Amino acid sequence: MEKKAIRVAYGEALVKLGETNDKVVVLDADLAQATMTNGFKKAFPGRFYDCGIAEADMVDIAAGMSTMGLIPFCSTFAVFAGRSYDQIRNGVCYPKFNVKFGFSHAGITLGEDGGSHQAIEDLALMRVLPNMTVFAPSDANECYACVEAAAKIDGPVYIRTARLPSPVYDPRPFTPGKGVVIKDGKDCVIFTCGIMLEHTLDAVDQLAAKGIDAALVSFPTIKPFDEQLACEYTAKCKKVFTVEEHSIIGGLGDAVASAIIGRGVETFMKIGINDVFGQSGKPADLLKEYGLTGPQIADRIAEKL
Amino acid sequence: MDIQALEAQARQVRRDIIIMTCKAGAGHPGGSLSCTDALVALYFDVMKGVDPKNDKNPNRDRFVLSKGHAAPALYGTLCERGYFGREEFDGFRQLHGILQGHPDIKKCPGVDASTGSLGQGISIAVGMALGAKHTGNPCHVYTVIGDGESQEGLVWEASMAAAHYKLDNLTVILDHNGMQIDGTNDEVMSLGDVKAKALAFGYDVIEVADGNDMKQVLDALHAPACPGKPRYIILNTLKGKGVSFMEGQVGWHGKAPNAEQAAQALKDLEG
Numbered sequence: 001m002e003k004k005a006i007r008v009a010y011g012e013a014l015v016k017l018g019e020t021n022d023k024v025v026v027l028d029a030d031l032a033q034a035t036m037t038n039g040f041k042k043a044f045p046g047r048f049y050d051c052g053i054a055e056a057d058m059v060d061i062a063a064g065m066s067t068m069g070l071i072p073f074c075s076t077f078a079v080f081a082g083r084s085y086d087q088i089r090n091g092v093c094y095p096k097f098n099v100k101f102g103f104s105h106a107g108i109t110l111g112e113d114g115g116s117h118q119a120i121e122d123l124a125l126m127r128v129l130p131n132m133t134v135f136a137p138s139d140a141n142e143c144y145a146c147v148e149a150a151a152k153i154d155g156p157v158y159i160r161t162a163r164l165p166s167p168v169y170d171p172r173p174f175t176p177g178k179g180v181v182i183k184d185g186k187d188c189v190i191f192t193c194g195i196m197l198e199h200t201l202d203a204v205d206q207l208a209a210k211g212i213d214a215a216l217v218s219f220p221t222i223k224p225f226d227e228q229l230a231c232e233y234t235a236k237c238k239k240v241f242t243v244e245e246h247s248i249i250g251g252l253g254d255a256v257a258s259a260i261i262g263r264g265v266e267t268f269m270k271i272g273i274n275d276v277f278g279q280s281g282k283p284a285d286l287l288k289e290y291g292l293t294g295p296q297i298a299d300r301i302a303e304k305l
Numbered sequence: 306m307d308i309q310a311l312e313a314q315a316r317q318v319r320r321d322i323i324i325m326t327c328k329a330g331a332g333h334p335g336g337s338l339s340c341t342d343a344l345v346a347l348y349f350d351v352m353k354g355v356d357p358k359n360d361k362n363p364n365r366d367r368f369v370l371s372k373g374h375a376a377p378a379l380y381g382t383l384c385e386r387g388y389f390g391r392e393e394f395d396g397f398r399q400l401h402g403i404l405q406g407h408p409d410i411k412k413c414p415g416v417d418a419s420t421g422s423l424g425q426g427i428s429i430a431v432g433m434a435l436g437a438k439h440t441g442n443p444c445h446v447y448t449v450i451g452d453g454e455s456q457e458g459l460v461w462e463a464s465m466a467a468a469h470y471k472l473d474n475l476t477v478i479l480d481h482n483g484m485q486i487d488g489t490n491d492e493v494m495s496l497g498d499v500k501a502k503a504l505a506f507g508y509d510v511i512e513v514a515d516g517n518d519m520k521q522v523l524d525a526l527h528a529p530a531c532p533g534k535p536r537y538i539i540l541n542t543l544k545g546k547g548v549s550f551m552e553g554q555v556g557w558h559g560k561a562p563n564a565e566q567a568a569q570a571l572k573d574l575e576g
Contacts, residue, residue, distance in 0.1 A: 025439065049435065053471075055430050057462035064432020067417070068440050069363070087459075090422040095410045198459060 002028070003165040006195065007104040009029040009140035010161045011036025013147035014073060015043050021151055022047075023071045027054045027062050034163075035075035035104045055080040059087035059099070066097045071151055073206070074099060075163030078106035078119035078133040080161060081126065089129055092156045096131045100118045100150045108246035108273065109164040109195065109283040118278035124250025128221050133176065134223040136160040136252075139167060140195035142220050145174035162245075164283045166195045173278060179226035181233075188239035188305060189266070190297075191230060192217045193252045196243045202294025203243075203301065210302050222252060227259035239267040241301050245292060269304055271297060301304040306350050314385055315345040319545050319547045319574050321394065323382030327567035328400040332406075335557035337378035339482040339542040340449050342517050343526075344370075344382040347447055351526045354444070357387040360415050366444050367433050369418045371426025372451035372480060373407040374559070379416070380404050388415035424457030425449065427477060431463045434475035434535075445530075449478045453485030455492045461506065467535040468507025476526070476536040477508070481516065482544035484555045500539060508537035516540025517547075549573050 018024050018040055025047045032038040032050070041048040051058035054074050057236055063074035081088065094248045106119045126134045133153055137143040143161060144201055150157040153176065172180055182197070192200045197218050207214045215237055219226060234240050238261060242253035253270030260268075273290055287293050291300070306314075311334025318341050326332035347368060348355055354365030377397070384391055389403065394401025402411045404529025412442045417433075420426040430448035437444050450460060467475055479499065487493050496502070503510045509531035513521045516539075525538045544558070548570040551562075562570055 047439075049374060049470075051466060052462075054460050054466070057431075057466055060425050060428030060463070061432035061466060064418070064429040064434070065436035065439070067429075067433055068436030068442055070436050070439065086422055087425060087428070090419065091425050120481040228533070231424075279473040 001167045001197055004140040005165045006137055006140060006143045006161040007036050009143035010102050010104065010147060010159065011039045013144045014040040017147055017151055018044050018047065018075060023069060024151060025049060025070050027051055027058050027063060027072055027074045028201045029053055029076045031076055035102065042129055043096050055084040056087045059084045060091040062099045063091040063097045066099050073102055075102045075119060077106065078103040079117050079120040081119065081122045081206050085125060093129045093131045096155050097129040098154055099156050101156070102147070102161060103158065104161040105163045105279045107162060108192070108278040109162055109245060109284045111163065111283045111286065112218055112280050114280035115277040120247045120273045120278065121250065122160060123222055123246050123252065127250065127255065131155050132223065133157045133221070135220055136193040136222050137220050138194055138218050139169050141168060142174055146220065149174065149176045152302045157281045160194060162195045165197060166198050174220060177221050177226060179217050179219045179229040182216040182218050184191050185213045186237060187213045188241060188301060189215040189217060189233040189237040190241045190243055190301070191217050191219060191252065191256050192243045193222060194245055196245050196292065199292060199294045199297060201241050203297035206295055206298030207301060210298070212305060214301070219252060222255055225255045225259060230256050231261040231263050234263050234265050238265060239305060240265050242270045243297055244272045246272050264282065267304060271300060307339065308519050308523070311345055311349055313576055314349055314517065315342050315576050316547070316576050317385055318345055318378060318381035320571055321384060322377040323548070323567050323570045323574065324560060325377045325380065325394045325397045326561040327564065328395060330375050330561050331398055333374040333559050334377065334561065335381065335484070335544040335551060335554070336372060336426070336451060336480065336482065337375045338374050338546045338548060338551065339517070339544050340463045340480040341378045341546070342519055342522050343449060343478055343480065343540055344378050346526055347464040347520065348382050348386045350523060352377050352447065355386065357415065360388065364442060364444055367417045367446045368432040369416055369426045369446070370408055370420055370449040371430065371432070371448045372423065373456050376404070376406065376408050379408055383415040423454040423528050424459030424532045428459055428463035430475060431467045434467070434472040435470050438472065445474050445476065447476045447478065449480055452479060452481045452483060452499070453493070454494055455479070455495030455496055455499065464506040464508065471533045472535045473530045473532055478536060478538045478540060480542055481539050482542045484544045484558065486558050488555055503537040507534065509534040510539065514541060516542035547574050
């Protein structure tokens, strides 16, 4: 199966968007080669603004530019969501300015740069901000759709992307705020987002081999969260597992927990980064170290069942 | 508008500041009184396209109060300029009031940016000026920053970007009253030679000896732009200007006058 990093899709999507929407401008903080905004820079040099290594300034500059009718897309590493958080909160979300954030290299699969650069908290930080929409696309095709949708939303949007190449699935219909049923099932349901789709698909196969029929639902939108779909599958399967490449505190798992509490859930377990920082390593080794490979996920679910 | 009329407007805005903060029992009178002359000069004389009946006119000059805690000065100025009635003062810092503790673009007409988290306003103003250049909007962007605020690194990140992008449609105005919550700038965190710093960052700098003198303020604000450079105006001001017992007093940074003090202040501010 073709593999493509979601950050690469983000860069391609910006170029496509730039062709049809002349209000779109792109800002970066000296990481255009990594966030993949260099494609936009090349295609539309007059609409690309490097803000230097000053992420906080980039966010407020984008806020100011948005007041002139532009649609700025800010790009940097997801770990710098923390560094520019006050600007995202007060500069953009509080006044509901029309600024988009395409933050890449999220999660431990950033790899070798290590724990200082591996954002395991960005979804939590973004979810809690009023007026913010949060996307976590699970593959390149979904990322194209997220970028397109972000430009149409009047207000701040955060798009979480990954460095690691991951499978490109057949395009699925994307509606902001809606989850996607990847596979139906009756014994338990797995809720996931982002690049963990690949590994949960693997886990579903492993579980099937053990005679467990697991449903799999992906949530490319973390906020507003598709509570209805989460509740529907909770009612149907009763046993609920969440899998994310993010801290188990404040991310998808907690979004699900808030939605399904009191809805007849019999078993609930959050699988993710267990309140620890990451470290250097190859992405595949890191996934294994933190228990996020398909077989490990399947084992934990089977054990719990 | 002639200078006497502008000075009278400034006195009225200062009275508004006292009335507002006294009623609310809270607010920041000291740093509001120090920048009042600059705000009045901007809204009544300098800025183009200021129109309360068309406050979203896309080509209007923009103003960002980066030192957002001086909100009473902005509210007084906007009120006198006709953006809303004086009855709104009753709601200053109150539930459902349009005059929030710090300026809120979603609630208060005439406000161009929500500010209060120090350092952000100047950065937003840089973005506005850059966006204006990008879109061919002829507007000019003005922002008032504090000297205490200038301890925020973001002020200097924004300054670097302003020079890099040659934003000659941007004027940064430093309300240099020398004081902040915990003491003088020099006691808390010295700014050093702020003029040399501004020059080194690539600004075209004008220093105004008395930033509470309307004529001097107007001369600086009307000085022709320097092509390719953002403008930085240092206004040497007096914290608490116009109110005898507040002038030069650190303690009036974030404290409201009681009824008796307000009566004295209003007497000081009689025309």
